[in-house]
Amino acid sequence: MSRDFVYQSNPSTVVFGAGKRAEAGEWVRKLGRSRALVLSTPHQAGDAKALSQTLGTLSAGIFSGAVMHTPTDVTETAVKALEDAKADCVISFGGGSTTGLGKAIALLTGVTQIAIPTTYAGSEVTPILGQTENGRKTTIRDMKVLPNVVIYDPELTVGLPVPMTVASALNAMAHSMEGLYARDRNPISTMMAIESFRSFKASLPGLIADPHNLDLRAEAQYACWLAGTVLGTVGMALHHKICHTLGGSFDTPHAETHAIMLPYTTAYNNVAVPEQLAPIGEIFGAGAGAALYDFAKSLGSPLSLKDIGLTEADLDRAADIAAENPYWNPRPIDRTSIRQLLQNAWAGQRPN
Numbered sequence: 100m101s102r103d104f105v106y107q108s109n110p111s112t113v114v115f116g117a118g119k120r121a122e123a124g125e126w127v128r129k130l131g132r133s134r135a136l137v138l139s140t141p142h143q144a145g146d147a148k149a150l151s152q153t154l155g156t157l158s159a160g161i162f163s164g165a166v167m168h169t170p171t172d173v174t175e176t177a178v179k180a181l182e183d184a185k186a187d188c189v190i191s192f193g194g195g196s197t198t199g200l201g202k203a204i205a206l207l208t209g210v211t212q213i214a215i216p217t218t219y220a221g222s223e224v225t226p227i228l229g230q231t232e233n234g235r236k237t238t239i240r241d242m243k244v245l246p247n248v249v250i251y252d253p254e255l256t257v258g259l260p261v262p263m264t265v266a267s268a269l270n271a272m273a274h275s276m277e278g279l280y281a282r283d284r285n286p287i288s289t290m291m292a293i294e295s296f297r298s299f300k301a302s303l304p305g306l307i308a309d310p311h312n313l314d315l316r317a318e319a320q321y322a323c324w325l326a327g328t329v330l331g332t333v334g335m336a337l338h339h340k341i342c343h344t345l346g347g348s349f350d351t352p353h354a355e356t357h358a359i360m361l362p363y364t365t366a367y368n369n370v371a372v373p374e375q376l377a378p379i380g381e382i383f384g385a386g387a388g389a390a391l392y393d394f395a396k397s398l399g400s401p402l403s404l405k406d407i408g409l410t411e412a413d414l415d416r417a418a419d420i421a422a423e424n425p426y427w428n429p430r431p432i433d434r435t436s437i438r439q440l441l442q443n444a445w446a447g448q449r450p451n
């Protein structure tokens with residue numbers, strides 16, 4: 100077996116622990132900044148305001164207009180708010196949508212970012228930004244968008260509703276799944292992916308029964324940091340391409356789309372790379388795709404694309420778009436195989 104690899108870690112600081120959001124102001128100072136604009140969605144404006152208050156004179160106010168898929172017009176409005184407030188850094192408080200806004204602002208202005216994630220999406224540890232302009236989503240990879248400091252405070256995830264907890268965690272598991280066979284994987288990314296699966300398995304079933312359990316929340320968030328780091332360091336393939344197509348062209352909800360597709364894309368690629376995906380079978384049971392389907396089912400996750408509003412008539416166009424630009428995948432892909440994969444996922448049929 101070849102031992103050749105390139106290992107490169109991303110330059111960011113990760114602070115992990117219950118209550119650590121209280122250190123946000125200290126990090127603003129440590130980064131040499133003095134006026135932080137707190138970002139959030141409208142839904143989390145109250146929490147963003149509370150955070151802003153704890154920052155005292157280090158706060159330059161809040162901008163609570165973040166929305167899904169980082170539309171460029173929202174970014175422009177936020178940049179104006181940043182300039183008007185004379186802010187020299189942003190604190191992105193929320194899920195992937197808010198983190199995305201912070202990244203988009205940083206890309207345009209070079210401003211320093213602190214991210215305080217409240218979902219399991221993982222965007223806070225990736226140099227990847229997806230943005231939409233005139234309904235088209237484009238993705239870039241640029242170190243300028245990587246948050247400088249990430250504060251993981253599991254207390255902030257205690258209130259994450261159970262369906263969102265499940266969808267967001269399965270979304271994160273998809274990063275680790277594709278990381279296991281990535282062409283540019285390295286021993287550390289593989290270790291992180293496997294460790295994340297162990298932690299998700301150890302935390303999610305208990306969280307469904309006891310969503311306020313802080314230890315389980317910490318375990319799940321630890322798993323999501325690992326999975327996000329895998330996404331941020333190695334390349335993704337079929338799974339992320341299909342989810343990008345469904346979210347971008349059919350407006351399906353981000354986390355749920357990943358959650359539903361995960362067993363199907365895993366089963367599809369397991370035929371080609373069973374050794375690389377073997378850790379999933381070891382942790383979740385025989386047949387990686389089927390085992391993840393059973394795990395998702397046990398958590399009450401939606402299991403079919405029809406559950407999230409995709410119609411059977413959409414599948415042809417989805418297959419056309421997903422097969423449009425060739426990209427690397429461990430198992431060859433063509434329009435016919437993608438169409439069949441989508442059919443199975445649409446029907447919610449348990450993969451073999």
Ligand code: NAD
Nearest residue numbers: 140142168194195196217218220222225227258259353354
């Ligand atoms: P989200 O950020 O859109 O959050 C969904 C809703 O849940 C929002 O209204 C939010 O305010 C609310 N919410 C967040 N945390 C909560 C909590 N603890 N309790 C209650 N409500 C809460 O959803 P998401 O799945 O985290 O992010 C999806 C977006 O992130 C997509 O646009 C996706 O493309 C992007 N993303 C990017 C990357 C990357 O590396 N660039 C990685 C993953 C996701």
